[in-house]
Amino acid sequence: MLFSSIVFIFYFLPTVFIIYYLVSFSRMLQNIVLLLGSLLFYAWGEPTYVVLMIFSILVNSSGGLLIEKINNRATGKKILVCVIFIDLMILFLFKYLGFVVDNLNMALNTQINVMDLPLPIGISFFTFQAISYVVDVYRGVTKAENPFYAGLYISFFPQLIAGPIVKYHSIAEQIRSRKSTVDKISVGISRFTVGLGKKILLANTFAFMADTIFNQSQIGIEKVAVPAMLAWLGSLAYTLQIYFDFSAYSDMAIGLALCFGFRLEENFNYPYIATSISDFWRRWHISLTSFFREYVYFPLGGSRVKNQDYMVRNIFIVWLLTGIWHGANWTFIFWGLYYFFIQLAERFFEFEETVKNKLFKHIYTLFIVNLGWIFFRSDSLYQAGRYIMNMFALNNNGIYSELAVCMIKENWVFLVLGIIFSTPIAIKMNDILYKNREKSLNTVYTLAYPICMLLLLIISISYLVSGSYNPFIYFNF
Amino acid sequence: MGRYFLKKRIFALIFFLTVFTFAGINIYNSYESIIDEWNADADSRIDDRVKAVEGVIDEGIYARDNFVETFSYINVLLAKDEISDFTYIKDKEGYLFYSAFFRENYDEEFQYALRVKRLKAAVSKYGTKVIFVVPPDKYIPGKIEFSEGLPVNDVNPKTDELLLWLNRLGIETIDYREYLPNEVLTYDETFYKTDHHWRITAAFMASRILMEELNYRFEGDFNLQDPCLKMSSYNVTEYPDSMVGSMGKKTGINYSGLDDFIFMEPRFSNEYEYTHLGEEDNEKYQRGSVYETLIDYEHLEGEIGNKYNVYMGGLNYYDSVKNIDNTDAPKALFIRDSYASPMMTFLAPLFSQIDGVWCLEDRDDLSVEDIVESNTYDYIIIELYPYNINDEAFNYYK
Numbered sequence A: 001m002l003f004s005s006i007v008f009i010f011y012f013l014p015t016v017f018i019i020y021y022l023v024s025f026s027r028m029l030q031n032i033v034l035l036l037g038s039l040l041f042y043a044w045g046e047p048t049y050v051v052l053m054i055f056s057i058l059v060n061s062s063g064g065l066l067i068e069k070i071n072n073r074a075t076g077k078k079i080l081v082c083v084i085f086i087d088l089m090i091l092f093l094f095k096y097l098g099f100v101v102d103n104l105n106m107a108l109n110t111q112i113n114v115m116d117l118p119l120p121i122g123i124s125f126f127t128f129q130a131i132s133y134v135v136d137v138y139r140g141v142t143k144a145e146n147p148f149y150a151g152l153y154i155s156f157f158p159q160l161i162a163g164p165i166v167k168y169h170s171i172a173e174q175i176r177s178r179k180s181t182v183d184k185i186s187v188g189i190s191r192f193t194v195g196l197g198k199k200i201l202l203a204n205t206f207a208f209m210a211d212t213i214f215n216q217s218q219i220g221i222e223k224v225a226v227p228a229m230l231a232w233l234g235s236l237a238y239t240l241q242i243y244f245d246f247s248a249y250s251d252m253a254i255g256l257a258l259c260f261g262f263r264l265e266e267n268f269n270y271p272y273i274a275t276s277i278s279d280f281w282r283r284w285h286i287s288l289t290s291f292f293r294e295y296v297y298f299p300l301g302g303s304r305v306k307n308q309d310y311m312v313r314n315i316f317i318v319w320l321l322t323g324i325w326h327g328a329n330w331t332f333i334f335w336g337l338y339y340f341f342i343q344l345a346e347r348f349f350e351f352e353e354t355v356k357n358k359l360f361k362h363i364y365t366l367f368i369v370n371l372g373w374i375f376f377r378s379d380s381l382y383q384a385g386r387y388i389m390n391m392f393a394l395n396n397n398g399i400y401s402e403l404a405v406c407m408i409k410e411n412w413v414f415l416v417l418g419i420i421f422s423t424p425i426a427i428k429m430n431d432i433l434y435k436n437r438e439k440s441l442n443t444v445y446t447l448a449y450p451i452c453m454l455l456l457l458i459i460s461i462s463y464l465v466s467g468s469y470n471p472f473i474y475f476n477f
Numbered sequence B: 001m002g003r004y005f006l007k008k009r010i011f012a013l014i015f016f017l018t019v020f021t022f023a024g025i026n027i028y029n030s031y032e033s034i035i036d037e038w039n040a041d042a043d044s045r046i047d048d049r050v051k052a053v054e055g056v057i058d059e060g061i062y063a064r065d066n067f068v069e070t071f072s073y074i075n076v077l078l079a080k081d082e083i084s085d086f087t088y089i090k091d092k093e094g095y096l097f098y099s100a101f102f103r104e105n106y107d108e109e110f111q112y113a114l115r116v117k118r119l120k121a122a123v124s125k126y127g128t129k130v131i132f133v134v135p136p137d138k139y140i141p142g143k144i145e146f147s148e149g150l151p152v153n154d155v156n157p158k159t160d161e162l163l164l165w166l167n168r169l170g171i172e173t174i175d176y177r178e179y180l181p182n183e184v185l186t187y188d189e190t191f192y193k194t195d196h197h198w199r200i201t202a203a204f205m206a207s208r209i210l211m212e213e214l215n216y217r218f219e220g221d222f223n224l225q226d227p228c229l230k231m232s233s234y235n236v237t238e239y240p241d242s243m244v245g246s247m248g249k250k251t252g253i254n255y256s257g258l259d260d261f262i263f264m265e266p267r268f269s270n271e272y273e274y275t276h277l278g279e280e281d282n283e284k285y286q287r288g289s290v291y292e293t294l295i296d297y298e299h300l301e302g303e304i305g306n307k308y309n310v311y312m313g314g315l316n317y318y319d320s321v322k323n324i325d326n327t328d329a330p331k332a333l334f335i336r337d338s339y340a341s342p343m344m345t346f347l348a349p350l351f352s353q354i355d356g357v358w359c360l361e362d363r364d365d366l367s368v369e370d371i372v373e374s375n376t377y378d379y380i381i382i383e384l385y386p387y388n389i390n391d392e393a394f395n396y397y398k
Helices: A006-022 A027-045 A050-070 A072-109 A124-137 A145-157 A168-176 A182-219 A228-259 A279-282 A284-302 A308-326 A330-348 A358-377 A380-389 A400-422 A425-435 A438-465 B002-040 B046-059 B063-076 B109-126 B155-167 B200-218 B248-250 B340-350 B368-376
Strands: B087-088 B097-100 B130-133 B172-175 B234-243 B261-266 B272-277 B283-288 B317-323 B331-336 B353-358 B377-382
Touching: A006 A027, A006 A330, A006 A438, A006 B046, A027 A050, A050 A072, A050 A124, A050 A145, A050 B002, A050 B172, A072 A124, A072 A145, A124 A145, A124 A168, A124 A284, A145 A168, A145 A438, A168 A228, A168 A284, A168 A380, A182 A228, A182 A380, A182 A400, A228 A358, A228 A380, A228 A400, A228 B002, A279 A284, A279 A358, A284 A308, A308 A330, A308 B377, A330 A358, A330 A380, A425 A438, B002 B046, B002 B063, B002 B097, B002 B353, B046 B261, B087 B248, B097 B248, B097 B377, B109 B130, B109 B368, B130 B155, B172 B200, B200 B261, B200 B340, B200 B377, B261 B340, B283 B317, B317 B340, B331 B368, B340 B353, B340 B377, B353 B368
Parallel strands: B130 B172, B130 B377, B331 B353, B331 B377
Antiparallel strands: B087 B097, B234 B261, B272 B283, B272 B317, B317 B353
């Protein structure tokens, strides 16, 4: 089920919300309501694979309980390895097996056939959460939970499909004891509505532009030329799409979690105002970066190693895994390694310290990120290469594009809003306005806010009802 | 800080009041349809059943038209020349067109023409004459102007390709682009802004042209002075700002505007037996005058609506009109789309029987091959709107 769908907004959310607060006399009942709601939420989109999720819950919660019960470090480690192996095997089977076999077939000239299994929605997200659960229990950071609570952690519907990836120790306490307040619910609903607006009005508009242009580029230069101007527009549209799509989903997830009393960690911090690639990755998909740092990079030794070669190796492994995590395609692996080399170069040249010109740093970062998204968006490295050639008019494709002009003219409002909301201007304005001592201005703002938000909600639903383009990038990760 | 939470609290209150009330109305209204849909096909895969239920929920949302109109109005405020992600584009005069970012290949047209030739060969033993007619498309290259870069779906080259192959294979054709619009019937009088169909007056003129061509090309014996072919034999009623076509329905009236609708009501009538299989999938039989059979006055009742459907309900899977008063006249079959509905209504007096089969519907019980071989028609008229030139429309003699 998508958050940006009629069935979620007008059927699922009100029903779960009402039942949840009707049983507010019992935390256990509330958790069970959320667990059942989450399974229903998942089953709506993946009726078959909900069984897989239940299996994952059972394996990981049993593993956690066993590790705690045995209370022996060595045996616990074996159990941990087994459980993680099962988690990763499930992920491999559904996400990577086809890719690996295809490449083996190509390399060895064999014809091994594997069943083409559809990818279970959000498998990478819930697998990582499951791993976090057993690892945290093994480390003794938190206690093991009963299968219902562990199940709720793994399948909690606000962040089930596209994160943020919640580390178990950061939420374990909240599962048992959390407080729902009017202010939490109010902030949560407002955050959800902002996310909904960002997704439907901005991300979907950019998605249409990006998909149209990338699809044209895929048809091939022989049939459809994608002039440089159009190629640049497509890449910028995708840069905006992926940010608004993903951050909107995180906004909705964080907002919904607040409505049920949970505080999730932030996942984005205006990444497009970053001044270096290292800075960008401190602001982009924070929960994934944090997961890899805590469960991969630090255990490998992190940066505190005597030999710098080990640090390079550790960074390489993290970036390789980051690329692979995003999808079973060479484009994602290339994209991960692309950032490995750039980040390494930044460290080597001490870019953040030595380069002082902020404007240059912004332009450099945006350029590198924009280029990276082309590999991320393309279906193959070949297409990515052709696309980049299109951008620099190296494909006999010309520069000027009437279609690009038309798309900009038709969507300029959304493009301007997209650029504005990629920066913290709105937050800053908000701070200025509500801290303003002029009482009348403050009052006007307080009254205007709910009206504007209601308009945003109505407009978003109007777009939804009218059947606007509504894809979701991170749905299949 | 107090005000920070106050504004959020006010909004949360509004959110809960509006969304939850609206949710309640929706659940109450759609509950039965959801259950029905869930139980409708108990044997199908659970994924399909979930999708079907979600479809019912989406389609059945309360005040759907109001949401579409809000969407429509926002697009007006944004001064957009395209709407619904370039599904429709608007020319400088406010006419809606389909858009396409790139041309399709035209390598199937020969195959389509070949199927028509096979159909002609199969019925030649009955002496049946076959003619292929193509209504004009709204987009006329060189005449219609768009803002820079708007990608119109120009189906003219595809139409040319098909007609070329039909002619080479010896099929008679009428390319209505050669006739409409003209000095008598201007562009505005030929097309709607909000719909892809031709206007009723254009359909009437096309009906007359068809009969002239049948007489000329096949040495037909149709009386061109018949009242059904004279404008003066009709009551012409104008319904100003009352027509919204399928394009306008999708974009919302705020964006598309409204069209005037001219209704041509015959002042004469024969006695008909009309059998038709509509979208509800139940066959209906009616007997009576044209007013009781072929004209569905319900479509004229609302202030605003798709009034084009007044003739034969717009489009049915199958129609059969028997003319009780003219049993010796020729018998015709229209393999057709919705463009032919007014034509069939106007021409019914000239035939003893006019049958129609919707060419885009692939139904086992309505095979074109079975229909043409189990009936002896004098004429088979294949009518196809240019956008419908695709494999489904030539679902015969493959």
